[in-house]
Each structure stands twice: as C-alpha cells, then as structure tokens.
Amino acid sequence: MDxxxxxxxxxxxxxxxxxxxxxxxxxxxxxxERWDRLAQRRYEAEQSLRSRLRRLPTCVLRTSPLLTDxxxxxxxxxxxxxPSLDAACRAxxxxxxxxxxx
Numbered sequence: 001m002d003x004x005x006x007x008x009x010x011x012x013x014x015x016x017x018x019x020x021x022x023x024x025x026x027x028x029x030x031x032x033e034r035w036d037r038l039a040q041r042r043y044e045a046e047q048s049l050r051s052r053l054r055r056l057p058t059c060v061l062r063t064s065p066l067l068t069d070x071x072x073x074x075x076x077x078x079x080x081x082x083p084s085l086d087a088a089c090r091a092x093x094x095x096x097x098x099x100x101x102x
Contacts, residue, residue, distance in 0.1 A: 007100045007101070010075065010096050010099075010100045011096075011097065011100060013074070013075060013096065014092075014093040014094075014096040014097050014100075015093070017053075017074070017089045017092055017093050017096075018089060018090060018093035020049055020052055020053070020089060021049065021085070021086040021087075021088070021089025021090055021093075022086070022089075022090075023045060023049070024042060024045040024046055024049060024084075024085065024086035025038060025041050025042050025045060026042075026086075046067055046084075046085050046086070049085055049086070049089070050063070050067075050085060053072070053074070053085075053089075056074060058073075058074055058075055058076070059072075059073070059074045060072070060073040060074075061073075063085065067084060067085050068083060068084065069081060069082075069083070070082040070083075070084065070085050070087070070088040071088075072085075072088040072089070072091075072092050074092060075096070077092060077095050077096050077099060079091040079092045079095055
C-alpha cells in the first residue's frame, strides 16, 4: 500500500467516523421535543456509537461515566478532553484530515 492509498483510507475513515458521530441527536429548541425524550435518544445513540467505534482496529476510547469527558485514539491519531462522544468524532475527523493534508 503506497502513501496515496493510506491518505485515501484516512480520509474515508474520517468521513465514516464523522458520519457516525453526526447520527447522535442534538438539542433543537424549535423541534418541540421533550428534553427527557431527547436525552434518552441521545443516550441510546451514544451507546451504539461507542460500540461501533470500539470494534474498529486500534481504537482506544476512554470516557467518563456520563460521556462528558472523552479521549479517543484511532489510527495513531488522538483527541482528548472532548465534551461528548459525538464531539470527539468531529474532532478526530478534523485532526485526521489536517494530518492528511486535506
């Protein structure tokens, strides 16, 4: 595998991780959804995201019990101190793209 293949794979992985993180619901004050219902949907999505990420080779995920302090490492790229799992995914994808030159 040459360098261009690795960069392509890294960009693809960044897209995937970002897409998975984007699936976690966020608060929209105009939606009219009850806060407790959003919290439940968000919790379920975060648990699913955590499970998906942990299945990726080289993934190291450390979280506080309430998922409010997240450290995430994948493919040699690490982000620390993120306020949520979806924020960690966004930060990791941005860092992966930055390191890959995109």
